[in-house]
Amino acid sequence: MSTLRKDPLSHGWVIYTDEEYQKPEAPARVVNMPAGGCLYCEKNESMTLPEVAAYRQGGLKNGPGWTVRAVPNAHAVLHIEGKTNRRGEGLYDMMNGIGAHEVIVETPDHSALLHLSSVEKIAEILHMLRDRMNDLMRDPRFRYMQIFRNYGDVAGAVHPHPHSQIIALPIVPRWVYEEINHAQEYWKIKERCVFCDILAQDSDGPRMVYENEGFVALTPFASKFPFETWVYPKEHLNSYHLATDESLLVLADAVKSVLTLLATALEDPPYNLIIHSSPAQPEKRYNTPTAKLNDYYHWHIEIIPRATKVAGFEYGTGFYINSVLPEKAAEILRGQLTPPG
Ligand SMILES: [Zn+2]
Ligand SMILES: [Zn+2]
Ligand SMILES: [Zn+2]
Structure with missing residues (x-):
């Protein structure tokens, strides 16, 4: 029997099926040197x-x-010069494509893999992302600043050299806007941060994947994708730039x-890694006298391995179908911590 679950942040529903999960067909690793040499080497x-x-x-x-x-x-997709020039045309809203789009070249080493890099090296990359933000x-x-990392062809990486990207937007994008709204509603009713509540409830439970002194990794209760894993700071903090x-x-x-x-667990899957943080110039509705963004929003990282394809039903309804219950995904991931034998 399939199950339906509602995500407290997007308010989207997810259908969990009994179908067998198919691992991505090929490992993501792409190290081919582009013809004409690699511009990031x-x-x-x-x-x-x-x-x-x-x-x-x-x-x-x-x-x-x-x-x-960091290079432009x-x-x-957006350009730095000019004014946003917000305007209306009848009932339609428009603005110019003003923004910034930077590539963070993570290492001079063309074939480096992020998860095999040292903790200090990864910290250096995170440091640059924070500084650019x-x-x-x-x-x-x-x-709004969207930080993201596409790994593997399927996940949209257009270049094989290890890199992340940051896009500065003249608007707050839809997913973040929805998370903010739902977190604000939750705060208005309970005067508690929904993310802190998720951490408190799930940290010791079946959806826990990894924990250290400052962060917890969980598979969300209503994850949209198989093996989707979120990393939260334990300390309540609304924006990554404050880390x-x-x-x-x-x-x-x-x-x-x-x-x-x-x-x-998934044999080097392609993935997308994104950081969700508070808007940079919050509009007034996000900071009302009774609900301040700093109180109810909590930055986090979402890591989405790419095995399933989003198709007509998902596009048509915003309703996701997932063949792996988050508890099962967390169990498999935690299982990788134990050395074999
Ligand atoms: Zn390169
Ligand atoms: Zn919190
Ligand atoms: Zn998020």
């Missing part, structure tokens, strides 16, 4: 637009010697651990 710095930031052990700006490098995406937040035109250096080191351990569990 060391010594090819001139192939990218000039860097906006870099951590270096030596060398000059836009030259070799960097360990993490040459195929940016902080910098972009100073621009009052940007309402301290020490906490990023602890987060790096959690990210490495969860990605390793997924890579082991």
